[in-house]
Amino acid sequence: EIVLTQFPGTLSLSPGERATLSCRASQSVISSYLAWYQQKPGQAPRLLIYGASSRATGIPDRFSGSASGTDFTLTISRLEPEDFAVYYCQHYGSSPWEFTFGPGTKLDIK
């Protein structure tokens, strides 16, 4: 079973700064199935990145994703006030038809 670990649990930064969020898989995974979501309080999650590095429709180019082996990174180049939210990575789990999410990283305003 694939387990996703995200770190840090909370990241406190100021607008304009660069944010680097990490997601690590417990075993080799297929980057094509690694996605990132943003969730703001009281809202549904929103797809940001799919295939580890492709931005979903309408997502600003300050959001980028990368992969290195079992490590995945979401980078926000210059934080805007609306970027402060919780971010989740997701992949399929014990089979391609079952899915798993990481525990999330909360991005706080410093």
Added chain:
Amino acid sequence: EVQLVESGGGLVQTGGSQRLSCAASGFTFTNYWMSWVRQAPGKGLEWVANIKHDGSGSYYVDSVKGRFTISRDDAKNSLYLQVNSLRAEDTAVYYCARYQWSVGAFDLWGQGTMVTVSS
């Protein structure tokens, strides 16, 4: 407009049942696998169940196997989740989500419906 709208949540007693619904619009429902994802209060996201685009197969997280049943009615463009033998730990917002295999991600989400299990 492309959207998913859930309904059917509410307060239910421990051991009780509920049927959650999700109305899809603005896209060809039969082309997509559909899922339920839940979020307990103050917690992260948990995938609950999937159903294939043609309804020929369904999959569940271990904690709900034998208690929850996902189904779809393509004529009504609707997804359902029958939740039985509810436990306190099933208390959560339940989101309906569309799985897009071409991108390997959930690309469309509903606003969620809250299920509260109380004794």
